[in-house]
Amino acid sequence: MMKEVSIPNRIIMTPGPVEVDPRVLRAMSMPILGQYDPVFRGLMGEVSELLKIPFETKNTHTFAIDGTSRSGLEAAMLGLIEERDRVLIPAFGRFAYLWAELAERAGADIKMIEKEWGGTFEPSEVIAAIKEYQPKVLAMVHGETSTGQMQELKEIGRYCQENDVLFIVDAVATFASTPVKVDEWGIDIAVGGTQKGLSVPSGMSTITYNERVEKILTSRYQKELGLDPKVRNKRFIKSNYLDLSQIQRYWSAEGINHHTEATSMIYAIHEGLRLVQAEGLTDRYARHKLNEQAMVTGLKAMGLSIFGDPATKLPTVTCIEVPEGVDEAALRSTLLSNFGVEIAGSFGSLAGKAWRIGNMGYSSRKENVLLTLAALEASLLVNGAQINKGEGVLAAMKVYQEN
Amino acid sequence: MMKEVSIPNRIIMTPGPVEVDPRVLRAMSMPILGQYDPVFRGLMGEVSELLKIPFETKNTHTFAIDGTSRSGLEAAMLGLIEERDRVLIPAFGRFAYLWAELAERAGADIKMIEKEWGGTFEPSEVIAAIKEYQPKVLAMVHGETSTGQMQELKEIGRYCQENDVLFIVDAVATFASTPVKVDEWGIDIAVGGTQKGLSVPSGMSTITYNERVEKILTSRYQKELGLDPKVRNKRFIKSNYLDLSQIQRYWSAEGINHHTEATSMIYAIHEGLRLVQAEGLTDRYARHKLNEQAMVTGLKAMGLSIFGDPATKLPTVTCIEVPEGVDEAALRSTLLSNFGVEIAGSFGSLAGKAWRIGNMGYSSRKENVLLTLAALEASLLVNGAQINKGEGVLAAMKVYQEN
Incomplete structure (x- = not known):
């Protein structure tokens, strides 16, 4: 007979999934409700409203998708792209290639511009590429976890809004931990995750989009065959599960039957977002900045080097160069x-x-x-690294004392 | 400020999502583990093994997909279908049209044969259609929740195995509550859900497939662009998120980075499957049959009519004809x-x-x-139905006393 799940204690300091607030875990242990139970539909409506807070948006269509972060990215791409549509993807790390992967599978003509890892693009570089390539869609990553870099988006977004380019942004690594100003920055679709800044378990993505996007989705809407075989559309979206035009109607008052909403994850995201609202965006972002400063100061005091341009560093990920002679994986072990x-x-x-x-x-x-700093110092020493003993933790403590 | 989630007490007797065992809810409240934490990878391996019990299969590739049931159905269809491949879909209720919807979006040439709702197909009818249409894939629904009917599959499956037809089955409504004998019945891909017989919250699908399927998936495998741009394939699967050739490698020892596994749902499905193992398939199925018998007996004693052919009734759903003059939705309310x-x-x-x-x-x-019988009787009377008062519950109690 299989034994019960038993979980060791962990301090999770990866770029996700991260630790979950006990209040969110408690919410997940509540009993199920039916997907059309009015109480549950009410919770979905509240989730939609709460999601607008960290996205800083007034978009009506703001909801969650029942799949991990990349399901939201794929839904965004499939919703906008038809065969041979042009997509421009500026890459400064791994996750731009996920956009490219999704665009390729959606049938797009793809143009990538690439930057050496460790920095980001000047807005002018991206705008120049838009002018040259004339894409329908510009797909970018906001926070690139592979390199710990964050792209400035505002100037690019404004250009897209003024020049009929659809701007879609992977905000998975920044959502709910660093400002993501969807409306102010001119983002047409922004996609977030649950398992990073929001601190809800993995399994859902969050998405918001504006009327430009809704118009395209509506023009491609095809009702599910089992619900109404008469509403057909030659330009139908190439997935049923990730068809935003259907999911949008599932979340709306129309409430068409699409998937069966993931009840416990809705409870979790509701509680996670409620905690965001309670803390307030300003305090939440300041907390992340302070902890970043303490971590970076501690790492440097230890004698380690931070990878990438400090001017565009992603507050939610710190990328450290492995010192000469140290085995990367052995240290983590x-x-x-x-x-x-x-x-x-x-x-x-x-x-x-x-x-x-x-x-x-x-x-x-x-x-x-x-x-983490204390454990890292000991582990580095055990793995033969030459570092400054006893400096890291104290330097970080000083940051907290002074702030 | 938003209030905390608060859940009213419910007795959920829909065809899903259904109530969740408190032990599963408790498992969901445990802290997160990282997706590559060896303890978590161990749990995934256990889930894969446990899933083989209700699927009654030896298939190596037996795992969960991070999306609701239809994500598994879509993954199955996308994995096998290339542009213009022929798919045969026999329909005896709504969910065959979901197969058709998915096949259409995958680019298939679709042939449907349709049966009046309330019955199922004779195996010979399906086999005759296979002979005529010569499909690559036969897609069927095992338990049709829309009508409460269950299709006999064994003879059809055997024919498919002997005649090079791929047999894919939607077992969402039967998985873990009624026998689904994947190997014995000759099913190439079977897809289950979590929120029905398994009694785990919605949000995951379960899937198993054999070597015939693996061979096709392997021939179409394309590594994700961000991981290795050299492994390209012209026949790549049209979704990244639901690409079984990638998800299979995520679940295997290779452990490629694909999505971030939905930690809490893995805990839940682990516990749900452990409870299946502990109860034993024979006892579990007998429990469902007994409760079905009591429910049907009670409903009939009340004077209600059961819809559909009793010989092929789905044990997990009882479909009742609404009596003349009663408002269907008002009664539910x-x-x-x-x-x-x-x-x-x-x-x-x-x-x-x-x-x-x-x-x-x-x-x-x-x-x-x-x-449910007691509440239904009172509600029917309030809504003006002519029924036999006081008979339903007693008739059901008698079934329990005699068994």
């Missing part, structure tokens, strides 16, 4: 098996060469920063 | 608002004409059957 502390490696050209420490949501706490 | 009892209406030609009472998983309990 020491950390996890002795201290229960989890950090991450990276991808592509940074695989084996960088560690990534997350600073997101409920994991972004003073004790987590200090414990 | 009376039930929910006064008794907290939820039952369902139906779709298509049965919309407004039938109620559906579920009998699935943790909801399939003696007290739920009896309370």
Whole structure:
């Protein structure tokens, strides 16, 4: 007979999934409601309203999709792209290639412009590429977790709004931990996740889009065959499960039968968003910035180097260069098996060469920063690194004392 | 400020989502683990093994997909279908049209054969259609919740195995509550859900497939662009999120980075499957049959008519004809608002004409059957139905006393 699930204690300092507030876990343990129970439909409506807070948007169509973050990215791409539509994707890390992967599968003609990892684009570079390539859609990553860099979006978004380009943004790594100003920045579709800044378990993505997008979706709407075979559309979206024109109607008062909403995840996201509202965006972002500052100061005091341009550093991820002679994976194993502390490696050209420490949501706490620094110092020493002993934690504590 | 989620007490007797065992809810409230934490990867491996029990299969590739049931159906269709491939879909209720919807979006040439609602197909009818249409894929529904009918599959499956037809089955309404013998019946891909017989919240689908399917998936495998741009494939699957060739590798020892696994749902499904194992399939199915018998006996004693052919009735759903002069939706509203009892209406030609009472998983309990019958009798009387007073509950109690 299989034994019950038993969970060891962990300090999760990866770029996601991160620790979940106990209040969210408690919400998940509540009994199920039917998907058309008026109480449950009411909760869905509240989730839609609450989501507008971290997205800083007035968009009517703001809801959750029952799939992990990339399901929201794929839904966004499939909703806008028809065969041979042009998509421009500026890449400064791994996750732009996920946009490209999704665009390719949606049948787009793709143009990528690439930046060496460790920096971001000047808005003028992206705008120049738009002028040259004349895309229907510009797809960008806001916070690139693979490199710990964050792209400035406002100027690019404004250009897109004025020049009939659809601007879709992967805000998975920034949502609910760093400002994502959907309306002010001129973002047509923004996609967030649950398992990072929001500190809700993985399994849902969050999405918001404006009337420009709604118009396109409506023009492609095809009712599900089992519900009404008469409403056909030659330009139908190439997925049923990720068809935003249907999901939008599931979330609206119309309430068509699409999927069966993931009840417990709705409870979780409701509670996670309620905690965002209670903390307030300003305080929440300030907390993340302070914990980032303490972590970076501690790492530097230890003698480690932070990867990438500090001017465009992503507050929620700190990317550290692995010192000469240290085995990247062995260090992480020491950390996890002795201290229960989890950090991450990276991808592509940074695989084996960088560690990534997350600073997101409920994991972004003073004790987590200090414990991680302490555990990291010991683990580095055990793995043969030359670092400044006893400096890291004290430098971080000083940051907290002074702020 | 938004208030906390607060849940009214419910007796959920719909065809899903159904009530969740408190032990599953408790499992969901445990802290998060990282997706590559060895403990978490171990849990995923256990889930894969446990899933083989209700699927009655030895298939290596047996896992969960992070989306509601239809995400598994879509993944199955997308994995097998390339542009203009032929799919045969026999329809005896609404959910065959979901298969058709998914096949259409995957680019298939579709042939449907249709049966009047309330019955199922003779295997010979399906086999004759296979011979005539020569499809690559035969897609069928095992338990049709819209009509409360269950299709015999074994003879059809054997024919498919011997004649190079791929047989894919929607077992969402039967999985973990009624036998689904994947290997014995010759099913190439079977898809289940979590929110019905398994009594885990909605948000995941379960899938199993054999080596015939694996071979096709492998021939279409394309590595994600952000992980390795060199592994390209002209026949790539048209979704990244629902690409079984990638998800299979995420679940295997290779453990490629695809999505971020839905941690809490893995805990839930682990516990739900553990409870299936502990109860044993024979006892579990017998429990469902007994509760079905009590419910049907009680409904008939009340004077209500059961819709559809009794010889092929789906044990997990009882479809009741709405008596003359009774408002279908008003009755459900009376039930929910006064008794907290939820039952369902139906779709298509049965919309407004039938109620559906579920009998699935943790909801399939003696007290739920009896309370539902009692509440239904009172609600029918309040809504002006002519029924036999006081007969239903006693008739059901007698079934329990005699068994």
